[in-house]
Each structure stands twice: as C-alpha cells, then as structure tokens.
Amino acid sequence: MCGAKEGGLSLDGVNVAKEAVIQGQVLRGEEPVSNAYVRLLDRTGEFTAEVPTSATGHFRFFAGDGEWTLRTLAPKADPVDTRVVAATGSVAEVQVLVTA
C-alpha cells in the first residue's frame, strides 16, 4: 500500500522530474473513502486509467501533460467529476469530496 503522509502521498521512489503526477484523496466529509474508484479521463472524455483508493483514501496517476478529468465512484454516492491539469515535473494534488 502507498505510504500516506499529511498533505499527500509519499513520493519516495517516484522520479517526479520525468512524470506528470496526479494524486490526491477521496473524502466523505472529513472521512477518507477507502473503497472508492477514481477514473482518469483524457481531454476527449475517453477512459485512460482507473485505480481503487488506498486505506487512507489516496490515489495516484502517472499521466501526461494536459487537461484531464477525474471521475470518482464510491458506494452510495453520486459520481463526481473533477478537472485537473498535469505537467511533467510537477505533482497535481486533488481533493475529491463525495456526497451521498
């Protein structure tokens, strides 16, 4: 499991200079959602990748430069779409709030 730390996932072992990282946490109120699924959609809305959240609600993608959409699915919650811009050499941190 990914090692979580305050403010985001640990980037130990990740060569940030070569990656366009999108990462973050899914929350219901202030509670992390550990059984959510986060989908990465490209600029045309096409599915690119999907990850389940960790025990602490965290997720991470290695994307490419440009605009992306995160679509978050969680039990007993409506899907949430979040726009994000990724760039090689940086980490885009995203917080997703789901509601019942």
Next chain:
Amino acid sequence: MFTITKEHTTMSRETSLVTAQWVEDNLDTDGIVLVEVDEDTTAYDKGHIRGAIKLDWTTDLQDQVRRDFVSKAQFEALLSERGVSNDDTVVLYGGNNNWFAAYAYWYFKLYGHQDVKLLDGGRKKWELDSRELTDDLPSRAATSYTATEQDHSIRAFRDEAVAAIGVKNLIDVRSPDEYAGRLLAPAHLPQEQAQRAGHVPTSLNVPWSKNCNDDGTFKSDEDLKALYAEVGIDDSKETIALCRIGERSSLTWFVLKELLGHQSVKNYDGSWTEYGSLVGVPVALGDEPGSADEGGN
C-alpha cells in the same frame, strides 16, 4: 473419466457471464469455484468474496524464467493444489474492471477448461454494491486436474501479428494516448516497457473501456455490436486483439468471442511490450491506423 475436447460451443452472455447477485445466491453451491485474479496481487489479502481462492498472475500463471505461461503440467499442478476439478464451474472476478480476471478466463480456455464464467463488473461492482468481503481463507481438498495442450486457435504469436498487418482485423485496445504513442503504459503505472511507442500499422484503436459501463459491467450486446460495426471490423476476417501485455486485450477477446460469438478471435499476449521492442517491424504513430507499408524495412 472427464473428457475434454477443443470443440468450442457458441458462447453467449448467458453461458459466460454471471451477475453479482447470481454469485451471492450461489456462494454455497457445490461445484462452483470462485477465483479472484487481480492486477494488484495483494487485493485478495485485503478482503475477498467468501469462498474465493486466489490466483496470482505474476507467480501462478507466468513462467518464472522465460516470458511465457506456465506449462500444461504446471497448470495441472496449480489447479490440483488449489482444489479445482475439471468439472467445476470456475467463476472469475478481479479488480480493474476484470482485466486480469478476463486474462485468466482466456488462460483457462487456453488450457481447455470447459465451464468458465466471469462475474460481470468484477470486484468493483461487488464493492460498489456494498456486498460482503471477508478475510477468511477457504479450505479446498486437493484434486487431480487434467489440462489439454494449449489451444492456439485463441492465442496469437508475434509472427502472426506482423503477418496480420493489412490482412486481418487487428484491434488495439489500449487507451488512445498509448495507441498514438504519447504514452507507453496505462496512466496509473510508471512509464516504461517497450522500446518504441506507437501501434501496429492498420490496427484499429477500440479501447477496452468502450466495452464497459462505469461500474465495470459489460454494455449490452446491441451496444457492443454497434461499437465494432462503427469502427469497421470485418466479420469475414480473423481478428487479433492486443494491448500492452495481453490482459486488457483478453477482455476484448472475451467480448468478441464469448459475448458476440465471433468465430476466429485470438489474443496476442506478447502485445505491445513485445511488438514495440522488435527490430525492423513497421510502427505507426498518431491517431490514425496507418498503412500496411508504413515504416518497415
């Protein structure tokens, strides 16, 4: 004595797919073996459907020295030790919209298991339905499993993929960015693997995700038929599906062969990590399929 033949009956949604509710209703039915196969090989250990056994695709299903599958004898020993019989109904499920469960489904068919099914939507659908998972490990008595030789009518190798350029239906099921050469791997994995990016010239890009709803269940037969008709798949030709390492293309193989009943469909498990590292083969870049004479020597 149980007899296995290589004759394939026409498959359909009714014979190859079960719902989460069906699985829940049959958790205690004799002769049904639930098998979890995940890309994340630790997922099972964090909770699984009651009674399910685990297969680890990296250690159980791959030769540990060469890049190839385990041998017939190794597959027989594996299933015997895990308590799977030849006449069991094997129901596969897993994470990532059943990528590796579909891969295992194809793998079971490759070695001649007759009665295999996929849980529609896999682990994601089960979790989104808030159905129960357990840490309890099942206990199954060992069996004496017998496999057939590999059925190469459903497995393509590299020379066949090269020969198919401009001749057969090549369906590349990776994401558009991987197909075009802008990415080398799915975006949740570090970018690595093949020596070159791009796709096999003349291959059509039909991302695996177009087969599925957001909750991981398969779209209706009508929607799936329309999808492949729209991209111009030629029913009269043989079809080879490929992706990066052969697991997502197993899902598309499942759709074309088992749900839609196409007669000649193969999965190229070498896929882009093999093709994209071959010397001298043609490669196309960009969003268009490209032509048969593109870039080769």
